[in-house]
Amino acid sequence: MNRWKQFFESIWERRLEYLTGALVLVGLIFAFFYPHFGGALVGFGAGLCFYEEMHSYFIQLRDFFVDRGLFKSVLLVGIVLYLLITVPIFVIATAIGYGLMFVIRSFFQS
DSSP, X not given: XXXXXXXXXXXXXXXXXXXXXXXHHHXXXXXXXXXXXXXXXXXXXXXXXXXXXXXXXXXXXXXXXXXHOHHHHHHHHHHHHHHHHHSHHHHHHHHHHHHHHHXXXXXXXX
């Protein structure tokens, strides 16, 4: 009985990882038949799962613009715009997942 309790506790501790893994898996399957819907699920899962990494990257990005100069900053903006044009659903869903996780973390830390 104790093993089952530990098993369910470990699942509960990693519930976000399992949820995002399921979203990505279902999104990959749907991507073959419905590319926009599948891309949205994969992007949403990526935004939720990689919140901490993306957040630290965005904080470092502020310093990047100052350190690298105008040309590289404009080039980076162009690359981001290209990604938004080529894979818009994925990028938008990733941003929504990131935003949702930001709100959730802000709510629980207060």
